[in-house]
Amino acid sequence: MxxxxxxxxxxxxxxxxxxxxxxxxxxxxxxxxxxxxxxxxxxxxxxxxxxxxxxxxxxxxxxxxxxxxxxxxxxxxxxxxxxxxxxxxxxxxxxxxxxxxxxxxxxxxxxxxxxxxxxxLPKDHCKIPHFASHQIGVAGCVLREDTKEVLVVQDRNRETSHMWKLPGGLSDPGEDFGDTAVREVFEETGIKSEFQSILTVRQLHNYPGAFGKSDLYIVCRLRALSHDINHCADEIIGCKWTDVGELATTQSTSLISTHVARLVLHGFREGFDTIDIGMKELPAVFKNMTYKLYHRQIPDL
Amino acid sequence: MxxxxxxxxxxxxxxxxxxxxxxxxxxxxxxxxxxxxxxxxxxxxxxxxxxxxxxxxxxxxxxxxxxxxxxxxxxxxxxxxxxxxxxxxxxxxxxxxxxxxxxxxxxxxxxxxxxxxxxxLPKDHCKIPHFASHQIGVAGCVLREDTKEVLVVQDRNRETSHMWKLPGGLSDPGEDFGDTAVREVFEETGIKSEFQSILTVRQLHNYPGAFGKSDLYIVCRLRALSHDINHCADEIIGCKWTDVGELATTQSTSLISTHVARLVLHGFREGFDTIDIGMKELPAVFKNMTYKLYHRQIPDL
Known part of the structure; x- marks a missing residue:
């Protein structure tokens, strides 16, 4: 110094x-x-x-x-x-x-x-655009095709440590939703996975911990590429594969996890195309840039 | 001073x-x-x-x-x-x-x-969470049920003034997606409308105009509540109701508008439940707060 x-x-x-x-x-x-x-x-x-x-x-x-x-x-x-x-x-x-x-x-x-x-400078209504207004948190709903189980964790946070939730965390700058989900799942649980679709998006304003700004919480459906859990003891106190039906009915989880579990049960029954918000990568008008567009996948698109 | x-x-x-x-x-x-x-x-x-x-x-x-x-x-x-x-x-x-x-x-x-x-302070990897990373832009895809037309505008921006696009703009702090869409559509075109669903979400990083941050562009399906255009001359040089099929095929629009128009054509044919990302308002764990959750609507949810 x-x-x-x-x-x-x-x-x-x-x-x-x-x-x-x-x-x-x-x-x-x-x-x-x-x-x-x-x-x-x-x-x-x-x-x-x-x-x-x-x-x-x-x-x-x-x-x-x-x-x-x-x-x-x-x-x-x-x-x-x-x-x-x-x-x-x-x-x-x-x-x-x-x-x-x-x-x-x-x-x-x-x-x-x-x-x-x-x-x-003018006397009229200020038209200066606001700075970034949202932080992005992404969770992974990692599914095993063989057992139809979902990966859940208990985090170190004292108030919610009894709850089973989906692994996830904040996006790094410039990171796509799916990449955050795959990275956070691996960091917290040691499980490798692959992005499939978005299942849900939650918008919440004045989010505690977002410094007065808003929060988007995005749950991605991921396909498990490995099964052996090796969880990060710093962040996580418990981690397991659990039956999706159990996650849909337990009281020890968040309302959003309950919704996600019910969507997945429907997906197992009727096909994931009934619940997925799919992704497509397209060229941006700005040179050498692409973007990801998420919407329902239909035959003629 | x-x-x-x-x-x-x-x-x-x-x-x-x-x-x-x-x-x-x-x-x-x-x-x-x-x-x-x-x-x-x-x-x-x-x-x-x-x-x-x-x-x-x-x-x-x-x-x-x-x-x-x-x-x-x-x-x-x-x-x-x-x-x-x-x-x-x-x-x-x-x-x-x-x-x-x-x-x-x-x-x-x-x-x-x-x-x-x-x-x-510690010597290990910095774990300070990033500040808000995304600005939110929302467009309204306003549909007339009587004529199956969509509302499009030409903005003052010189480079893209020849293009027909969906009206929209940046979210105000604390504003929900649907509210931004309805407000911007009214400010730009004088048309009153009502939120129905999200049709698509685009994520783009290093967005020009986002001060080095990322941009989410969200297109909402809105139902027209009025039909008489009274556009804002400050921002808009043209505004019209146009056939959705025409928007789906014209070269004078963005790739996203083309996608949205094709989704809407599918919705007119097969029902909007095939393309909609629906919304539900739920109580947050934080006192007196609610959030909006967007996902595919299924019978048992």
């Missing part, structure tokens, strides 16, 4: 904040990129933003100069009919954030090493 | 930062709440956090004192076996963020008036 004094002294020696001190208006302004929605984005981490420097600085004069540039820039952008202003601030330059907040900016989002602030 | 000088002077006069200057160790430490996962949360906006004050401060001594408290606290928490440390910072106190970053903290998320920083 570096001492604060070091952090403060070093940039004073090795970097110098450079404010464009000319009295010509363009040089007192922040420089941003304009988008097609008449928005402006200024990245304080970019050498082209109109000011330069790094790290913790505490000179009042510097903050004051930034405040002046920002005020002037906002006035100019308003005159030009600009709408959203986006300010990207590297984490180590967060001393500028209170200055921007005092001129009407709020946090839009932040991730690891930067925060993004924004303000809406 | 207040001048920076005012912002800086006022708190110096009306507030005083109070650091617990006693040399007894407990008083030099930050005070946080401990959770069941051995995490600690310190809220710098709370009067109980171990330091007090508001607004922009630029004294080196104050930042230095905070750096010392944080360093000492982290050392103590490590000794105690604590795991995640969460630091909630009000936007106007963001001057503390670089200090925390220099001691290993990163942004977990930020929203409007605060940022949340976090660091993982």
């Amino acid at each position: 570096q001492s604060l004094q070091k952090l403060i002294t070093r940039p004073l020696l090795s970097y110098r904040w450079r404010f464009h001190t000319s009295c010509h208006s363009q040089q007192d302004m922040l420089k941003g990129k304009v988008d097609k929605w008449k928005g402006v984005t200024v990245d304080l981490g970019s050498p082209d933003c109109g000011l330069e420097g790094t790290y913790i600085q505490t000179s009042l004069r510097e903050l004051d100069a930034f405040a002046g540039m920002l005020r002037k820039s906002l006035k100019q952008w308003k005159t030009e009919g600009k709408r959203a202003v986006w300010l990207k601030v590297p984490i180590l330059q967060s001393r500028f954030v209170p200055v921007a907040a005092s001129q009407g900016f709020q946090f839009h989002h932040a991730d690891k090493q930067y925060s993004m602030l924004t303000t809406w | 207040q001048s920076l000088q005012k912002l800086i002077t006022r708190p110096l006069l009306s507030y005083r930062w109070r650091f617990h200057t006693s040399c007894h160790s407990q008083q030099d430490m930050l005070k946080g709440k401990v959770d069941k996962w051995k995490g600690v949360t310190v809220d710098l906006g709370s009067p109980d956090c171990g330091l007090e004050g508001t607004y922009i401060q630029t004294s080196l001594r104050e930042l230095d004192a905070f750096a010392g408290m944080l360093r000492k606290s982290l050392k103590q928490w490590k000794t105690e076996g604590k795991r995640a440390v969460w630091l909630k910072v009000p936007i106007l106190q963001s001057r503390f963020v670089p200090v925390a970053a220099s001691q290993g903290f990163q942004f977990h998320h930020a929203d409007k008036q605060y940022s949340m920083l976090t660091t993982w």
Whole structure:
């Protein structure tokens, strides 16, 4: 860990904040990129933003100069009919954030090493899109074809440790539903499996543990590729193959597991095509990207 | 807009930062709440956090004192076996963020008036859950029962303005899929409608416009409750009722709209129960909360 004094002294020696001190208006302004929605984005981490420097600085004069540039820039952008202003601030330059907040900016989002602030210039209703609003949890309903059993676990969580539930967890960034299900099942139970379909999707708002956001819980039907359980003792206290009919009727599970078990019983009787939400991979309009589309599979699609 | 000088002077006069200057160790430490996962949360906006004050401060001594408290606290928490440390910072106190970053903290998320920083104390793999990872866009496939037509629009977006697409937009915070669809359809076209089912879900990562996050696009089947179009000229340049068969075959639409149209044609022929992902509202385990569960509707569920 570096001492604060070091952090403060070093940039004073090795970097110098450079404010464009000319009295010509363009040089007192922040420089941003304009988008097609008449928005402006200024990245304080970019050498082209109109000011330069790094790290913790505490000179009042510097903050004051930034405040002046920002005020002037906002006035100019308003005159030009600009709408959203986006300010990207590297984490180590967060001393500028209170200055921007005092001129009407709020946090839009932040991730690891930067925060993004924004303000809406027109007087009408703010049209800045919200940041990501949902976390994704995925469970695997792993079925054995030979015994018609389903894989269930008891987790370490004290309040619900008596309940048998489907293994699962949160999606990693950029991970497809089925991949989360297969990965979480393997991590928690040692069972290998293969994605077949989605069985159900639950949407719940103000989810405890989602930092004020919403939660989607998605249950995937997986086909077991192995049968020998080797469960992760850190997360799981019990793991077993159980009769689907028993999961459908036990009180020691969640309402969603009961629903899933009843769907699966119906699937065993009438065919899984009666309960499956199937998946298809298709090319996106964006170059070299594909997406996964989930819907009922019908003959002519 | 207040001048920076005012912002800086006022708190110096009306507030005083109070650091617990006693040399007894407990008083030099930050005070946080401990959770069941051995995490600690310190809220710098709370009067109980171990330091007090508001607004922009630029004294080196104050930042230095905070750096010392944080360093000492982290050392103590490590000794105690604590795991995640969460630091909630009000936007106007963001001057503390670089200090925390220099001691290993990163942004977990930020929203409007605060940022949340976090660091993982153990040496093993970081188990801090990710923040919300998906934005939700919802489209309405509004069907007229009398003419078997579907409602389509052309939006102002230059690149795709020639395409006929389903009306829709991003979910507001806390909004259910069906409610987004009905609201967006009304805002864009003036048509009133009623939620029936989900037809398809698309998952796409690194979505342009989702700030590096993923996008879920959900198409709902809606029943038209009115027929007279009154479209929003700000967003939409064209709006019409069109034959579903035409939408299924035209080149001037997206691959998803083509799929949806084909599903609907099948639904008209064989019954909507063959294509619908139905909805049920159920009580959550959390007090006074309900959730919506989407799955295939079967007789015994």
